Amino acid sequence: MSINYLTPEFVIERDRDRCIDCQVCVRQCANLAHSFDEEDQKVVSDDSKCVNCHRCVVLCPTRALTIKRNPLEFKENANWTPKAIREIYKQAETGGILLTGMGNDMPYPIYWDHILLNASQVTNPSIDPLREPMELKTFLGRKPEMLRVEDGKLAEKLPPQLELEMPVMFSAMSFGSISLNACESMARAASEVGIMYNTGEGGLHRNLRKYGKNTIVQVASGRFGVDPDYLQAGAAIEIKIGQGAKPGIGGHLPGEKVGEEVSATRMIPIGSDAISPAPHHDIYSIEDLRQLIYSLKEATNYEKPVSVKIAAVHNVAAICSGIARAGADIIAIDGYRGGTGAAPTRIRDNVGIPVELALAAVDSRLREEGIRNQVSLVCAGSIRNSADIIKAVALGADAVYIASAALIAMGCHMCQKCYTGKCNWGIATQDPNLTKRLNPEIASRRLANLLHAWAHEMKEMLGGMGINAIESLRGNRLMLRGVGLSDRELKILGIKAAGE
Amino acid sequence: MDRIPDSAKRKRVYAREEVCVGCRLCEVYCIAAHSSYKNDLIKAFKRSYIRPVPRIVVEERKPISFGLQCRHCEEPECVKGCITGAMQQDPETGIVTNDEARCIGCWTCILACPYGVIMRDYREKKVAAKCDFCIENGGEPACVKNCPNEALYIGDVRESCDDAEGGPDK
Numbered sequence: 014m015s016i017n018y019l020t021p022e023f024v025i026e027r028d029r030d031r032c033i034d035c036q037v038c039v040r041q042c043a044n045l046a047h048s049f050d051e052e053d054q055k056v057v058s059d060d061s062k063c064v065n066c067h068r069c070v071v072l073c074p075t076r077a078l079t080i081k082r083n084p085l086e087f088k089e090n091a092n093w094t095p096k097a098i099r100e101i102y103k104q105a106e107t108g109g110i111l112l113t114g115m116g117n118d119m120p121y122p123i124y125w126d127h128i129l130l131n132a133s134q135v136t137n138p139s140i141d142p143l144r145e146p147m148e149l150k151t152f153l154g155r156k157p158e159m160l161r162v163e164d165g166k167l168a169e170k171l172p173p174q175l176e177l178e179m180p181v182m183f184s185a186m187s188f189g190s191i192s193l194n195a196c197e198s199m200a201r202a203a204s205e206v207g208i209m210y211n212t213g214e215g216g217l218h219r220n221l222r223k224y225g226k227n228t229i230v231q232v233a234s235g236r237f238g239v240d241p242d243y244l245q246a247g248a249a250i251e252i253k254i255g256q257g258a259k260p261g262i263g264g265h266l267p268g269e270k271v272g273e274e275v276s277a278t279r280m281i282p283i284g285s286d287a288i289s290p291a292p293h294h295d296i297y298s299i300e301d302l303r304q305l306i307y308s309l310k311e312a313t314n315y316e317k318p319v320s321v322k323i324a325a326v327h328n329v330a331a332i333c334s335g336i337a338r339a340g341a342d343i344i345a346i347d348g349y350r351g352g353t354g355a356a357p358t359r360i361r362d363n364v365g366i367p368v369e370l371a372l373a374a375v376d377s378r379l380r381e382e383g384i385r386n387q388v389s390l391v392c393a394g395s396i397r398n399s400a401d402i403i404k405a406v407a408l409g410a411d412a413v414y415i416a417s418a419a420l421i422a423m424g425c426h427m428c429q430k431c432y433t434g435k436c437n438w439g440i441a442t443q444d445p446n447l448t449k450r451l452n453p454e455i456a457s458r459r460l461a462n463l464l465h466a467w468a469h470e471m472k473e474m475l476g477g478m479g480i481n482a483i484e485s486l487r488g489n490r491l492m493l494r495g496v497g498l499s500d501r502e503l504k505i506l507g508i509k510a511a512g513e
Numbered sequence: 514m515d516r517i518p519d520s521a522k523r524k525r526v527y528a529r530e531e532v533c534v535g536c537r538l539c540e541v542y543c544i545a546a547h548s549s550y551k552n553d554l555i556k557a558f559k560r561s562y563i564r565p566v567p568r569i570v571v572e573e574r575k576p577i578s579f580g581l582q583c584r585h586c587e588e589p590e591c592v593k594g595c596i597t598g599a600m601q602q603d604p605e606t607g608i609v610t611n612d613e614a615r616c617i618g619c620w621t622c623i624l625a626c627p628y629g630v631i632m633r634d635y636r637e638k639k640v641a642a643k644c645d646f647c648i649e650n651g652g653e654p655a656c657v658k659n660c661p662n663e664a665l666y667i668g669d670v671r672e673s674c675d676d677a678e679g680g681p682d683k
Contacts, residue, residue, distance in 0.1 A: 037538055
């Protein structure tokens with residue numbers, strides 16, 4: 014075997030004055046970066062195996078460990094960066110496509126950070142959310158053209174609506190791509206807070222059926238786990254056309270992860286690869302999509318809203334117009350920073366467009382066409398905090414999906430190694446030794462805490478703008494100003510520059 | 514209910530096998546808690562010439578693992594078997610402790626214990642070491658306090674700690 018040119022990406026620094034050789038790090042690293050040397054009676058580390066997930070660092074009882082980027086330098090070169098060189102070494106070694114996990118980490122502009130919020134001063138009063146009621150309640154679904162009222166009551170039945178206590182949902186992550194404990198944590202938190210979580214294309218495990226009221230069941234190109242009970246089990250159905258992290262690419266859950274439970278839930282044989290085709294092979298047009306939307310509505314007695322999720326791509330506004338006309342009740346737009354359990358690196362880092370621009374373009378287009386009321390818009394793809402949510406709502410979103418943020422709340426440290434199945438935090442793995450590390454009681458509590466905290470912050474920001482209901486902010490782009498953006502970008506976002 | 518049974522007041526440490534990560538931090542903190550440096554892990558491990566033995570042991574056959582320590586039985590065999598009266602049960606709390614001053618290290622308790630949770634301690638004089646519910650540290654067991662995944666918890670004794678269920682549902 015010839016020499017491997019790849020040097021360790023990280024170095025593990027062990028403070029020998031603090032290390033007590035208790036071997037907690039040895040037991041916790043699924044990548045086997047730490048080991049106990051019986052002869053010397055001390056713990057030693059192998060830098061080359063470290064993925065910088067911080068599991069050992071966080072569990073070390075004496076804080077003896079630090080992980081640092083390997084200071085080893087290549088000859089400085091602005092073009093041939095260490096990343097570019099290392100990727101070539103890796104591919105020359107393996108002959109394979111580069112794989113990665115989580116969302117696009119390239120330094121593209123983050124438009125949220127170029128948008129600022131308004132606040133009331135003198136001419137209009139701000140509102141103190143601790144003293145006055147503040148409404149975050151959100152309804153997702155088709156809204157009628159007009160309301161007819163008879164005897165003080167609605168004369169016609171409203172189309173089915175999803176009721177959310179705050180405009181946030183957990184986006185689709187399948188059982189298979191993440192552990193059942195992770196799914197359960199989100200289901201529990203969603204039912205506690207009064208929002209939705211999404212099954213992803215993994216079917217619905219029998220233990221999670223009880224959270225049906227807070228579940229969106231997904232139908233994707235592999236149709237895994239779909240049967241009449243499944244469609245009835247949730248509060249809404251989502252057709253997944255695409256995903257922000259890998260637009261135009263399907264999914265592949267390797268057979269090793271398809272154990273007994275995943276197999277039963279996905280309704281596929283144990284150990285078989287679960288391959289989701291890139292397209293739905295029965296959807297090659299808007300008309301085909303309409304057929305599937307109405308098939309699902311028919312199957313569920315027109316009682317559940319149907320959502321269509323697409324990746325934000327170049328022609329997103331026209332596509333969404335088509336989806337709205339095809340009969341979708343909700344459109345979820347997933348930007349290029351959206352996460353994934355596994356994607357080809359080149360796709361993740363180079364395909365798709367920023368969700369901020371996509372969202373603004375879609376909202377403008379649907380308004381121009383007079384069909385904005387026919388669908389609710391859900392913005393997905395790296396919503397990092399409550400300010401991002403407020404900005405998304407002001408740009409035109411009815412609600413947002415969060416996934417990376419939810420995983421981080423549960424313990425994810427963004428090491429981007431989800432695809433290896435060795436997640437040391439018990440999230441992106443099916444290894445029973447690792448999945449039990451995620452205690453659903455703790456994780457659901459942390460998720461609920463995060464949502465409560467964000468709800469408080471959103472109310473503060475709304476109050477500052479003198480708005481007492483999230484409904485009044487929706488599409489209210491006058492509350493936004495851009496900084497450091499070109500005229501063209503401001504135009505697409507539909508916002509003024511700061512100072513205007 | 515006419516009378517609250519005694520057992521209602523009694524607390525025990527219970528394990529949740531399904532979330533035990535097998536890190537053995539309970540053992541690490543148990544060692545420190547029974548050393549002369551109760552709140553300093555580094556000194557407890559580096560200064561103690563011979564460390565105390567952990568009084569909780571993680572039983573493991575992967576992926577199953579759980580921390581096991583003295584169950585503080587209602588009718589403890591170790592107390593019955595002790596030939597010097599060193600091993601005693603607190604009538605109020607039911608906590609079983611070993612008075613190391615009176616213990617002669619005959620290991621009768623170790624033979625009698627059905628759970629195998631009494632350890633041999635050779636640090637100074639030869640004595641039996643076992644979980645004392647961290648009474649000296651305020652009765653908050655170090656293992657429970659420091660379990661990173663809440664896989665150990667303190668619960669009320671429902672009936673007998675000897676029952677096959679192993680404790681109350683949480």
